[in-house]
Amino acid sequence: MSTPALFKSRSQRRLFLSFSSALTAICFAGTLFIASQAGEPKWFWSTLNDLLVGMVASGAFAIFSMIFIEYFLDPDAAHQAVVVPAADIEHHLFKIADAASSYKIYVRTGRYFRSKILPKLVQNAVSARKPIDVDVVLLDFRNAEVCRQYAQYREECSFDNVLWSGEYVSTEVLATILAIVQAARENPSVLRVSLSLSSRLSTFRIEGSAEEMLITREDPKDVAYRYDRSRPEHSAYLTEFDWVSGNADRIDLTPGMNANTQLMAIFGSAVTPSQEEAAKATMKSRAPYGR
Numbered sequence: 001m002s003t004p005a006l007f008k009s010r011s012q013r014r015l016f017l018s019f020s021s022a023l024t025a026i027c028f029a030g031t032l033f034i035a036s037q038a039g040e041p042k043w044f045w046s047t048l049n050d051l052l053v054g055m056v057a058s059g060a061f062a063i064f065s066m067i068f069i070e071y072f073l074d075p076d077a078a079h080q081a082v083v084v085p086a087a088d089i090e091h092h093l094f095k096i097a098d099a100a101s102s103y104k105i106y107v108r109t110g111r112y113f114r115s116k117i118l119p120k121l122v123q124n125a126v127s128a129r130k131p132i133d134v135d136v137v138l139l140d141f142r143n144a145e146v147c148r149q150y151a152q153y154r155e156e157c158s159f160d161n162v163l164w165s166g167e168y169v170s171t172e173v174l175a176t177i178l179a180i181v182q183a184a185r186e187n188p189s190v191l192r193v194s195l196s197l198s199s200r201l202s203t204f205r206i207e208g209s210a211e212e213m214l215i216t217r218e219d220p221k222d223v224a225y226r227y228d229r230s231r232p233e234h235s236a237y238l239t240e241f242d243w244v245s246g247n248a249d250r251i252d253l254t255p256g257m258n259a260n261t262q263l264m265a266i267f268g269s270a271v272t273p274s275q276e277e278a279a280k281a282t283m284k285s286r287a288p289y290g291r
Contacts, residue, residue: 011087024055082231084214084224090116092214092226093207097121100209102133104241106198107205108150108218109169110138110176115286117207122183125190133192136180137245140197141170142270150201158219173197174263174271174279181256181266182283196248206241213237 028051084092097103097120105113113136125132141147148166155164177195184193205216213234216224227234256262263271263279 011085082225082227082233084226086221086223089214089216089220089224092224093117094120096208096212096214098124099211100124100132101130102135103207103209104135104238104245105205105207106137106202106241106244107207108139108202109172110136111172113207114176114179114283118179118183122187122191126187129190131190131192133194134180135194135196135241135245136176137196137198137241137248138173138176139169139201140199140249141173142197142267143199144170146199146201147173153201153203154218171275171278171282174275175282175285177251177266178263178276178279179283181253181262184253185257193253195251195253196245197251198244198248200244200247206237206244208237210238 093116097117100121103117103121105117107113118134121132121134139146139150144166147169151164151166151169158164180193180195184191203218205218206213207216208214210229212226212228214224214226215237216222225233227237229235251266253266256266259265261273261276263276264273
């Protein structure tokens with residue numbers, strides 16, 4: 001990894017600077033301790049001068065070395081430039097949300113979206129008094145077979161495999177829909193939401209804005225990939241989102257805006273009273289993992 005790429009990551013930058021500062025302090029203290037054992041006059045200033053000279057020389061060598069190394073092109077540099085470490089994903093999602101005038105997201109259940117990103121989008125829109133368009137595509141909970149396949153995949157591959165079942169997937173999707181409906185009902189002047197349900201399975205999440213897209217995988221321990229609008233991948237993923245959204249079932253949220261049983265008002269007999277109650281309880285839960 002190149003030096004600029006190292007310092008682009010907030011978590012890696014913090015780790016690098018913390019380790020460097022601690023190592024410098026330890027070396028400084030060790031040098032003074034060794035020098036103090038000599039018992040010679042003026043040992044402190046002599047040792048301090050030698051240490052500073054050594055630090056300046058090593059620093060100059062490091063700078064010239066980095067410049068020389070940067071002269072050579074790393075074949076993987078272009079790839080590394082778009083990689084976002086797992087620890088930095090939440091930071092980038094919040095950064096995209098802060099700058100977005102519109103937001104698109106294609107996920108399966110939307111657990112993380114409803115817990116962290118949706119409240120952030122609403123907060124930003126209210127603070128700026130500026131409407132935001134949010135286009136959401138979720139897994140179609142009415143397709144029991146698709147929910148079962150997705151639950152099986154997550155049960156086999158995910159860090160929280162004990163949770164997953166077809167019923168769990170349906171409940172999580174409904175909880176996200178309920179959170180979207182309530183957010184739109186409480187903020188009608190600043191939040192314009194479009195919801196679609198898709199039976200298409202994918203192991204990737206697509207979310208972002210017209211300025212930047214972030215592509216993540218199902219496991220929060222995986223890295224993500226970020227593409228700003230200057231990169232051709234950005235338009236490619238926007239097109240991918242539009243295709244998925246265009247072939248999904250667009251849901252009219254209007255019937256649920258003023259109903260007590262919001263999900264049943266929207267989906268009719270496809271949602272039972274017990275499912276609505278389970279979704280209400282799930283909606284209040286915290287994000288399933290920390291980024």
